[in-house]
Amino acid sequence: MSRLAEFRKLEQQLASQLAELEAMKGDAGLKKEIEFEAKLRSLLGEYGYSLKDVINLLDPQAGRRAPAAMSKAGTRKPRQVKVYKNPESGEVVETKGGNHKTLKEWKAKYGSETVESWLTK
Structure with missing residues (x-):
């Protein structure tokens, strides 16, 4: 593929992604999530807590659980007869x-x- 064709392809991809981004900016659900995150981070900063502190406060057992990806790494396919x-x-x-x-x-x-x-x- 020539450099010009590659450039045009990337330009088209960028234009489609920008259009997708503009469509998401108008989404009410996304606006609510962004507002919630901003307020939550502000509140965390006000009280000097981190996200890990809040997770440990709400779910103390969360730190002791093995992540799902880790438990699958230890299993292996059974041997064939x-x-x-x-x-x-x-x-x-x-x-x-x-x-x-x-x-x-x-x-x-x-x-x-x-x-x-x-x-x-």
């Missing part, structure tokens, strides 16, 4: 990890690459 079938004996092993007794024996006897080739699922 892998099915190995020994072509010599016909024996089948289903496992979610590599710490299976029979699977370890097979890997010691036949080698890891050979046993991994027996993976069916």
Whole structure:
């Protein structure tokens, strides 16, 4: 894309955003929210409180709760079941990890690459 075309595209985007901003300025709900925020900040300043102080005052347990994003970070997807079938004996092993007794024996006897080739699922 040429620099001129990029400039024109950005100019159009800016014009549409400015029109959107002008439309929002006339919104009564937005005006009420702005007025409320201004009064709240003025009141906080008058009494020397911060937003955190007010939250702790109204909901003392809020600081002890883990944020939603943090709790999801600790969870992980459950492991898939892998099915190995020994072509010599016909024996089948289903496992979610590599710490299976029979699977370890097979890997010691036949080698890891050979046993991994027996993976069916």
